[in-house]
Amino acid sequence: MKGGLLGAMRAVFLRELLVFWRRSTEVMSSLVFFVMVTTLFPLAVGPERRELALIAPGVLWVAALLATTLSLNHLFASDYQDGSLEQMLMSPYPLSALVLAKVAAHWVLTGLPLALLSPLLAIQLALPMKAVATLVISLVLGTPTLTLIGAVPAALTLGVRGGGVLVSLLVLPLYTPVLIFGAEAVAAAAGQGFASVAHLSLLGAFLALALTFAPWASAAALRVSLD
Amino acid sequence: MSDAEGLLAVRALACVRGDRPLFAGLSFTLEAGEALHIRGPNGLGKTTLLRALCGLSRPARGEVRWRGARVSDLGEEFTAEVAFVGHLNGIQGDLTARENLEMTKRIFVRGAAPDVRAVLERVGLKAQSARPARYLSQGQKRRLALARLLVLRRPLWVLDEPFTALDVQSVAQLSSVIAEHMEGGGVALVVSHQAFTVPGIRDLELAHYGKRRA
Numbered sequence: 425m426k427g428g429l430l431g432a433m434r435a436v437f438l439r440e441l442l443v444f445w446r447r448s449t450e451v452m453s454s455l456v457f458f459v460m461v462t463t464l465f466p467l468a469v470g471p472e473r474r475e476l477a478l479i480a481p482g483v484l485w486v487a488a489l490l491a492t493t494l495s496l497n498h499l500f501a502s503d504y505q506d507g508s509l510e511q512m513l514m515s516p517y518p519l520s521a522l523v524l525a526k527v528a529a530h531w532v533l534t535g536l537p538l539a540l541l542s543p544l545l546a547i548q549l550a551l552p553m554k555a556v557a558t559l560v561i562s563l564v565l566g567t568p569t570l571t572l573i574g575a576v577p578a579a580l581t582l583g584v585r586g587g588g589v590l591v592s593l594l595v596l597p598l599y600t601p602v603l604i605f606g607a608e609a610v611a612a613a614a615g616q617g618f619a620s621v622a623h624l625s626l627l628g629a630f631l632a633l634a635l636t637f638a639p640w641a642s643a644a645a646l647r648v649s650l651d
Numbered sequence: 652m653s654d655a656e657g658l659l660a661v662r663a664l665a666c667v668r669g670d671r672p673l674f675a676g677l678s679f680t681l682e683a684g685e686a687l688h689i690r691g692p693n694g695l696g697k698t699t700l701l702r703a704l705c706g707l708s709r710p711a712r713g714e715v716r717w718r719g720a721r722v723s724d725l726g727e728e729f730t731a732e733v734a735f736v737g738h739l740n741g742i743q744g745d746l747t748a749r750e751n752l753e754m755t756k757r758i759f760v761r762g763a764a765p766d767v768r769a770v771l772e773r774v775g776l777k778a779q780s781a782r783p784a785r786y787l788s789q790g791q792k793r794r795l796a797l798a799r800l801l802v803l804r805r806p807l808w809v810l811d812e813p814f815t816a817l818d819v820q821s822v823a824q825l826s827s828v829i830a831e832h833m834e835g836g837g838v839a840l841v842v843s844h845q846a847f848t849v850p851g852i853r854d855l856e857l858a859h860y861g862k863r864r865a
Binding site for chain 1: 705706707708709727730731733734735737738739740741742743744745746750754755757758759761762783799
């Protein structure tokens with residue numbers, strides 16, 4: 425039974441990877457957005473390194489947050505339209521576990537590439553080298569939290585007209601703590617504030633909290649949406 | 652309770668859609684090996700009824716019992732025994748026909764499951780098994796959705812217009828699959844406007860329970 429559940433979660437995870445991979449344009453869109461925003465800032469603000477370094481943590485984090493928000497619409501929408509989601513509700517396994525697997529796959533394809541690409545973009549924003557490791561860690565801890573939290577409104581607004589805008593409105597207030605501590609961690613590592621460990625620990629705590637509650641809440645939201 | 656004997660027992664079921672009552676006072680019992688053909692004009696709530704029966708939505712009143720226990724109490728124990736084919740095929744277009752069924756097998760079947768290739772051959776999709784499902788025709792997609800029934804091998808089949816887009820031969824084949832399912836002790840609920848012959852299937856006219864009685 426236990427192995428069955430893990431097997432099912434693995435199958436959902438692999439299914440998502442496969443589907444998203446075959447639809448690579450959707451996966452790429454949030455990454456392209458992230459790269460575009462962070463590239464435009466040095467052009468608009470000017471090449472002054474000191475100024476850029478000052479805004480770099482904020483710019484990188486805001487861009488990552490918005491890119492994640494953009495990708496949320498793809499999380500359940502296509503499975504909702506083709507009826508796969510309806511079937512998933514009829515699984516013998518807990519829906520929250522399957523949702524967790526789905527969200528994990530989504531993060532691997534949207535959040536993780538973003539975190540891995542961030543050092544490259546940090547260079548053009550003149551972020552001090554000593555802060556780059558913290559940037560990656562903060563994004564690796566922060567973006568899954570964003571995806572997990574975002575899964576709840578994404579599930580709740582399925583089938584609602586203009587759901588995309590609604591998701592952004594619902595999700596932004598919930599995202600602010602993650603944004604504040606994420607950007608602050610990077611700024612601290614760049615030598616602008618307190619030690620970054622505290623901020624990273626808080627990001628880790630957010631992630632633990634989101635991992636516990638978000639799959640369960642998303643599963644409940646899906647049941648409501650599909651009623 | 653005497654009516655707890657039936658495999659599936661529906662008692663005084665009433666459903667609403669929004670604030671519009673659809674039907675009320677619907678009761679029936681199905682023993683192992685029995686099937687029900689639910690008929691009725693459009694907009695009467697046949698789909699709503701099926702969704703309520705397989706636990707996707709909650710009925711306004713009444714209860715559904717499975718093996719004597721209330722469905723709402725059983726939760727996943729009940730869904731593990733239902734195979735539902737709705738209006739939507741539940742097919743992921745970017746996966747091939749075979750991958751779709753493999754995923755069904757891995758996500759929905761506890762324990763042993765039949766070989767997916769054999770099932771594909773049975774529903775006549777062997778030649779299309781490596782093609783992305785979105786390139787299949789409507790009828791082929793429907794057959795792929797129905798192939799899930801054979802992979803899941805669950806005792807309760809809930810089928811919403813299963814014959815849509817199927818050709819004459821496939822209609823006959825599905826009818827015989829349903830008959831086989833009943834012989835094996837399974838229960839089936841079929842909503843269909845189309846004529847089909849399955850020996851021993853009972854008819855239920857939902858219009859008799861329409862809102863005038865609600």
